[in-house]
Amino acid sequence: xRMFFARIQGFIKYKDLMGQLVLRDLKLKYRRxxxxxxxxxxxxxxxxxxxxxxxxxMFRSTTIPNYPVYLMSGQVLFNYMNISTHGAINSxxxxxxxxxxxxxxxxxxxxxxxxxxxxxCIFSIGALLIVxxxxxxxxxxxxxLFPLILIQLxxxxxGLGMFLAATNVFFRDIQYIYNAITTAWLYLTPMFYxxxxxxEKLIFLVAHCNPMYAYVTQLRCLTLYNCIxxxxxxxxxxxxACLALILGVWVFLKTQDRFILYI
Amino acid sequence: MNDVVVDVRNVTIRFNLASEKxxxxxxxVIKVLKRELLFQEFLAVKDASFQIRRGEAWGLVGSNGSGKxxxxxxxxxxxKPYKGEIIVNGVISPLLELxxxxxxxxxxxxxxxxxxTVLGHSMDYMHKHxxxxxxxxxxxxxxxxxxxxxxxxxxxxxxxxxxxxVRPDILIVDEILAVxxxxxxxxxxxxMDEMMSGGTTLIFVSHSIxxxxxxxxxxxxxxxxxxxxVGPVDEVCDAYMESMEKKVAKK
Numbered sequence: 001x002r003m004f005f006a007r008i009q010g011f012i013k014y015k016d017l018m019g020q021l022v023l024r025d026l027k028l029k030y031r032r033x034x035x036x037x038x039x040x041x042x043x044x045x046x047x048x049x050x051x052x053x054x055x056x057x058m059f060r061s062t063t064i065p066n067y068p069v070y071l072m073s074g075q076v077l078f079n080y081m082n083i084s085t086h087g088a089i090n091s092x093x094x095x096x097x098x099x100x101x102x103x104x105x106x107x108x109x110x111x112x113x114x115x116x117x118x119x120x121c122i123f124s125i126g127a128l129l130i131v132x133x134x135x136x137x138x139x140x141x142x143x144x145l146f147p148l149i150l151i152q153l154x155x156x157x158x159g160l161g162m163f164l165a166a167t168n169v170f171f172r173d174i175q176y177i178y179n180a181i182t183t184a185w186l187y188l189t190p191m192f193y194x195x196x197x198x199x200e201k202l203i204f205l206v207a208h209c210n211p212m213y214a215y216v217t218q219l220r221c222l223t224l225y226n227c228i229x230x231x232x233x234x235x236x237x238x239x240x241a242c243l244a245l246i247l248g249v250w251v252f253l254k255t256q257d258r259f260i261l262y263i
Numbered sequence: 264m265n266d267v268v269v270d271v272r273n274v275t276i277r278f279n280l281a282s283e284k285x286x287x288x289x290x291x292v293i294k295v296l297k298r299e300l301l302f303q304e305f306l307a308v309k310d311a312s313f314q315i316r317r318g319e320a321w322g323l324v325g326s327n328g329s330g331k332x333x334x335x336x337x338x339x340x341x342x343k344p345y346k347g348e349i350i351v352n353g354v355i356s357p358l359l360e361l362x363x364x365x366x367x368x369x370x371x372x373x374x375x376x377x378x379x380t381v382l383g384h385s386m387d388y389m390h391k392h393x394x395x396x397x398x399x400x401x402x403x404x405x406x407x408x409x410x411x412x413x414x415x416x417x418x419x420x421x422x423x424x425x426x427x428x429v430r431p432d433i434l435i436v437d438e439i440l441a442v443x444x445x446x447x448x449x450x451x452x453x454x455m456d457e458m459m460s461g462g463t464t465l466i467f468v469s470h471s472i473x474x475x476x477x478x479x480x481x482x483x484x485x486x487x488x489x490x491x492x493v494g495p496v497d498e499v500c501d502a503y504m505e506s507m508e509k510k511v512a513k514k
Binding site for chain 1: 278287289291336341342343357364368369373377381382384385386
């Protein structure tokens with residue numbers, strides 16, 4: 001219990017550091033670009049337009065009502081997970097010079113990567129709203145529920161990011177394996193296609209074991225179908241987020257004293 | 264006021280040389296299968312014990328690779344000792360090695376805040392002391408250019424200015440004064456003197472024995488992880504210099 005309070009105190013002491021690290025990521029991302037933060041909206045918008053054109057040709061026969069919004073609702077969340085965890089994987093190795101010189105809570109670096117990704121993700125949701133506007137989607141009050149989905153996904157990404165960052169300290173292979181894993185993950189998440197297109201055996205597996213499916217489906221409820229997300233999906237999403245967080249924190253705490261010997 | 268601020272008790276710090284070379288899965292699996300995961304241990308510090316009291320100034324001397332920096336890291340809490348314990352009463356301010364806390368692409372202004380929060384200060388505190396830091400580092404004209412364009416001396420100034428805005432209980436200085444021009448070195452030494460008269464404890468690592476003699480009142484001599492001698496600065500420095508000269512004469 002005393003350990004717990006000490007950690008809370010440490011978190012309060014270093015919360016400004018967290019803010020500074022997030023700010024650094026955001027500032028450096030668009031430094032010396034003319035449009036700056038506008039790219040956070042424009043970039044997903046451009047990519048989405050291209051993908052929507054390409055994939056709507058390929059899946060013409062399917063009965064998805066508003067394909068661009070369908071596609072983009074998935075992309076926004078998956079990209080956030082993908083980019084932020086790829087950032088987190090090197091967060092400890094990349095901060096070696098600091099961690100070797102002064103005592104700092106190490107998770108600050110990992111969590112700040114996930115947090116700066118979240119801010120980018122919120123910009124992309126702005127892009128999603130623009131697409132909804134242009135495709136004539138209906139806006140309903142259900143859209144206001146989107147922070148609830150982002151919270152689940154954020155917790156999930158923090159857990160996953162901490163797990164990856166900790167293991168990558170000891171085995172640098174993790175970052176390369178993870179590249180392949182996320183590619184497979186991308187195609188196993190019904191993003192370009194409806195889930196019914198998958199082989200029957202896979203449908204059950206994807207629907208129950210792929211956390212991203214739970215989050216994407218929830219967001220589609222809000223943007224596409226104007227309904228409250230299915231309680232099962234919310235439950236899966238929350239359970240997956242908690243499991244990831246517990247695993248990540250446990251591995252991280254277990255190994256963090258040895259980081260210094262490997263970075 | 265005679266209380267102990269740093270209590271080093273029978274501290275041994277161990278590195279595992281064998282496993283340090285393995286940082287990919289393939290090698291790890293092969294070694295496990297071949298049962299070659301040997302424990303090649305290397306003791307960087309062996310059974311060190313000494314006590315530092317409030318207001319004292321300690322110098323750590325020893326040849327390269329003798330374990331000085333390892334011991335400092337253990338005192339800062341970065342490394343956990345393998346055996347023994349280190350009890351620290353008070354706030355430690357480590358003087359980061361040049362540029363270690365800086366992000367090369369950020370400007371000096373942004374780095375002041377980043378580095379300040381790295382040292383555990385709040386943003387309010389940094390806003391309050393911003394002008395003081397700029398004034399001490401004498402970098403007013405370069406505040407908005409990226410740190411990557413700074414010379415090592417300029418970085419050292421900034422680093423020193425940030426680390427010493429707070430009056431820490433324990434100030435750790437590791438070889439940082441080697442760069443920087445003479446005037447700035449004197450300015451730093453003066454500031455360290457001021458802090459010490461205000462009750463700050465100093466732990467100082469340097470290869471410049473003259474600086475150690477000038478600043479410190481106690482010293483620890485480490486050689487290949489063994490504590491050779493602990494005591495008043497002149498005694499330890501004399502013994503250390505004597506052994507170094509013998510070494511030189513042998514060659």
